[in-house]
Amino acid sequence: MPSFAVLLLIALIPILYTAYLSFTKYDVLSDPVWYGTANYEKLATDQKFWSAMKNTVIYTVFTVPLQIFIPMLLADVLAKTEVKWLSSFVRSVLFVPVVASLILVGTVWRYMLSGDTGFFNSVLATVGIDPINFLGNPTWAMVVVIVVSAWKNIGYFLVLFYAGVLDIPGERYEAASVDGANRIQQFFYITIPGLRPVMVLCIILSTIWSFQVFDLVYVMTGGGPGGATTTLVMAIYQQGFKLFQMGSASAIAIVLLGIIVVFSAAQKLIIKEEN
Template structure:
């Protein structure tokens, strides 16, 4: 006689115990509700136009929101600024955090204290930090122009001049994000077995060769992680832009996230904001996949 499989048996047939299954459901539920479902909702919203901000799915408009967005010069500026910002932040961050991590790896005294000091900005409120940097960048009483003048250079309106505004925020963001990458690089460096270095030194390798032929290749998985995370974080930056420049002057600091925020919560155009956020999602996904593919390693040490 055929017996209907109970839920318990069915779960067991998948190789889970009921306890594991329940734990998984509990763990995946928030991820589904707060991450996956909003992504799906946002995607759906981007193909509709609403009669009001509270009824945003009244009319199916196919790709109209995307067409409107592409013809919007602010959107095009936002895309360019998003990439420009990332191209400023990524090399600055890697070129600063890796040498700092290498330096910390060679010392034993004060390493923990220095590591904490570098990490401190990463755990400080972005808004508070942004306000502090507004004062640093103040063209009249700010520390940065004081230093610039001491060096015999011309003081600048760092946040009010469209030539400097995005770069100024990028510098602030690198300062804030640096500690995180220092800690990750340091963990990666400490994970490289010392006998590789010892063997190379016996073979007569100098410091640069040790770095070039041992550290760099063995740090590749960590580098992959750092590059992806830094790129994603630079694409998603919002708080300092909102606090320090509100996307100005002349849209010089309007990036894609600010564009989404502005359309959703200032202009109340949820559908267009959803379309822009789908584009942002696509860009981040593409870059992540490209980097994963490019940095893929087939070996372990």
């Protein structure tokens, strides 16, 4: 119990201090001055904040499905393949990006996508296609961040879905085969319903991680071009460590914390109902 109390304090003290700062005007160079709800009132009309919120929602809406459906399909195929070594090899290869540093992943992809000499533009040049400004175009920059993020996490969710597929009784598939159901029908009527508890967990985790995205955006685009990939956490960084507006940054952090708490509570309720 004492150790739990210590851990609770370690977690609570930064949160409570951040909450306090969100009600102050604090520029690091001087002491915090009580500001009331002014920081939150400013957020309500701050176009940059809402742009960051919109970017975060767009990122989440597209990243979560990619991180759910691709691993789920792969898990179903790999769990049923008769070539077991191939299944193990594919899972191992796809898990490598999971354990790799986000800074490393972002740096490698940034160089691969950069300018005329990047890997992808070099390939396009060989087939006569003009180079694409992947990181300098607002639309392409968001697409790239979404794809790279999904690619990095696919291996993690694949492990969860793979274990879930193995837990589905084989008798169900055998009975479905006897009744004439093909692989596609088995996937939709047996695999997906059987993976529902795992799917709920993965969706909640993926959503929470998506709202917390920072490292990859910071390394690949820095939130640009023109704020097109600035997410909520990126906005916190810019307000707090570039503009030194700690009160405003803390207010955004508390809003983000509220969103994450809601998703975490939803996760617990849904998992409880599933159990």
